[in-house]
Amino acid sequence: PNKTHEKSIVGGVTLNHLSWASILGVPTGLLALQGDDKSGKLIRKTMKNMNVSTEFVQVSKKFTTGESFVFVQEDGERSIVMATGATSLMNEKIARHYFEKTIMNDCQMLTTEISQVPLSGVLAVLQTAKAAGITTVLDLDVSPSVAINEAQLGTIDELIECVRTADILKPAKHAAKEMLPYLASEIMVDNMVELTKVMREACGSKLIAITCGEDSSILATENHLVEVPAVRVSRVVDATGAGDAFLGGLVSGLYYNGLPSDETNLRKLGQLGNIVGGACCEVLGALPTEESRIKLDKELEELLGAKIAISRTENNDDTAERLQGFKESVKLDVECATTISGSLETAAVESFIDILENCSGRVLVSGIGKSGILAQRMSASLASTGTPSHFIHGAEWTHGDLGKYMSLTFCREVEARSNMAAAKFRAPSNYDLKMLFIV
Numbered sequence: 141p142n143k144t145h146e147k148s149i150v151g152g153v154t155l156n157h158l159s160w161a162s163i164l165g166v167p168t169g170l171l172a173l174q175g176d177d178k179s180g181k182l183i184r185k186t187m188k189n190m191n192v193s194t195e196f197v198q199v200s201k202k203f204t205t206g207e208s209f210v211f212v213q214e215d216g217e218r219s220i221v222m223a224t225g226a227t228s229l230m231n232e233k234i235a236r237h238y239f240e241k242t243i244m245n246d247c248q249m250l251t252t253e254i255s256q257v258p259l260s261g262v263l264a265v266l267q268t269a270k271a272a273g274i275t276t277v278l279d280l281d282v283s284p285s286v287a288i289n290e291a292q293l294g295t296i297d298e299l300i301e302c303v304r305t306a307d308i309l310k311p312a313k314h315a316a317k318e319m320l321p322y323l324a325s326e327i328m329v330d331n332m333v334e335l336t337k338v339m340r341e342a343c344g345s346k347l348i349a350i351t352c353g354e355d356s357s358i359l360a361t362e363n364h365l366v367e368v369p370a371v372r373v374s375r376v377v378d379a380t381g382a383g384d385a386f387l388g389g390l391v392s393g394l395y396y397n398g399l400p401s402d403e404t405n406l407r408k409l410g411q412l413g414n415i416v417g418g419a420c421c422e423v424l425g426a427l428p429t430e431e432s433r434i435k436l437d438k439e440l441e442e443l444l445g446a447k448i449a450i451s452r453t454e455n456n457d458d459t460a461e462r463l464q465g466f467k468e469s470v471k472l473d474v475e476c477a478t479t480i481s482g483s484l485e486t487a488a489v490e491s492f493i494d495i496l497e498n499c500s501g502r503v504l505v506s507g508i509g510k511s512g513i514l515a516q517r518m519s520a521s522l523a524s525t526g527t528p529s530h531f532i533h534g535a536e537w538t539h540g541d542l543g544k545y546m547s548l549t550f551c552r553e554v555e556a557r558s559n560m561a562a563a564k565f566r567a568p569s570n571y572d573l574k575m576l577f578i579v
Contacts, residue, residue: 149425150186152206153253153281156381156426159190160388160416163428163436166395169193169246171239171265173203173226180205190427196242203229206256210380220380224256232260239265244272251391254315255281259294259302266305275394278306279387283318296322308394309345310387313352333367336360346399349390349413351383359410364403368410371418381426382417389416408443415439492576496527503527508534 158168170192174180176199183205184194206225243250243265250269252262262278269276280303287293300322303309311319313332320327320335323342329335332350336358340348349359356367393409400406419432419439428436496503503522507515515531522529 148182149210149427150183151208151381151426152183153255153279153384154251155183155187155192156384157251157279157388157391158192159187159427160385160420161391161395162191162388163433164389164392164416164440166392167193169196171242172197173229173234173238174199175203175205175226176201177205179207186427196239196246198238222256227256228258230261231258232264235261235264236268240268243268243274247272247274249275249277249391249395251277251279251387253279253281254287254293254299254302255279256291257293259287259298263298263302263305266302270305270307275308276306277308277310277387277391277394278302279384280309280311280315280319281383282312283315284322285318304343306343307345308347308349308390309340309343310349310351310383310390311339312383313350313355316350332358333365337365349386349410351386351413351417353379353382357386357410357414359406361400361406364400364406366403366407366410368407368414371411371414373418373421376421378424378426379421382420384426385420385428386413386417389413392416411443412440415443495574495576496522499527501528503529504532505529506532506534506536 154172155170158170162168168191170187174183174197180199180203184197184199187194187197203226206227207223209221211219211221247269250265252265254262266276266278282291284296284299287299288296293299299319303311303319303323316332316335316339320329320339320342324338327338329338332352332355336348336350337360339345339350340360340362347359347361349357351357352370354370356369359366359368389412390409393412397405397409400409416436419428419435420426422435423429423432503519505515505519505522507513512531512533519529519531
């Protein structure tokens with residue numbers, strides 16, 4: 141009932157598991173449509189920090205980057221409200237247009253999800269990878285009813301084809317329970333172990349891994365099935381993305397060792413996923429931190445009996461991005477100076493310069509506020525080019541300083557809206573002193 145913490149955090153079903161796989165040393169990249177907006181720039185910067193390639197992200201001012209509101213309870217459970225943005229545009233046509241060549245030429249393993257992407261787009265990338273002999277992984281992140289009804293991602297037939305096309309299937313427990321009747325309506329199961337067996341057979345999956353929250357995860361291949369107890373977590377901060385992190389661990393295990401051929405390695409694969417999923421629960425958000433890296437470094441060495449190449453999360457140099465901003469600023473300055481130059485009256489400018497050049501004493505430059513800042517710069521420029529000059533703040537003219545400069549030339553810089561300039565400088569005119577105004 142009470143808000144205790146609020147923060148903008150980068151994440152997403154696919155980016156989450158790619159980031160955890162990346163921290164385990166797997167080369168990863170994201171296929172996505174993103175806007176050239178604040179959220180998109182933040183995501184791409186975070187991807188670079190996580191060593192997830194942005195090379196294949198399609199960025200356009202026509203796109204709006206997807207955003208979500210995540211409400212986290214005291215026990216770490218959460219509710220999510222999604223605004224999918226350009227992700228909802230990734231249908232079959234868009235997916236093939238932007239990503240078909242990339243998948244065929246640059247991909248070793250393809251992972252995708254049932255959560256936000258239209259089912260026709262999910263099916264298109266799965267089929268493209270399948271045709272190229274690439275291992276495919278599907279995360280069934282939401283229940284069929286949510287995917288078809290609330291999210292309106294596509295039809296139930298498209299969903300069935302998606303889960304039957306993927307080589308490796310990673311459903312959440314609630315999604316698996318609801319999905320099974322669509323795959324094998326004639327079979328009744330009493331427990332999650334039986335459900336896992338039947339679902340793998342109905343889909344023809346090489347591997348199925350079902351996450352069950354605090355309960356054991358269940359993994360099955362054609363010849364083996366294991367239940368892997370969840371790891372103990374010292375303190376659940378946020379359960380958001382735990383299933384995604386599990387998949388990141390699963391992907392890394394498959395990347396290094398391939399599909400398990402025996403029960404021992406199948407169990408180790410499940411333990412790897414559980415350890416990574418547990419590490420995710422101890423951080424706010426769904427992406428790994430430096431603390432996550434340290435924790436995984438120790439626990440995975442104990443599990444595997446050898447060190448795994450865990451990458452550091454880095455604050456990559458964003459010099460190019462900052463340099464682009466500087467270039468744009470300079471460009472705007474040039475355009476502004478060109479506009480001003482084109483509006484100047486040549487005769488007035490020449491007269492202004494002549495008076496300054498022929499000044500026999502000092503040029504006093506004055507102003508208030510923004511005009512005062514410009515006046516200081518003008519005074520410095522005059523002095524540096526051989527014209528004696530110094531700056532006097534506009535308020536100082538009321539303190540009697542005027543009498544000290546009876547034989548000098550005055551240059552007064554004022555804001556265009558100032559109607560008080562002439563009244564304030566009536567005194568110098570009594571001494572036949574020249575006043576120059578920039579308005």
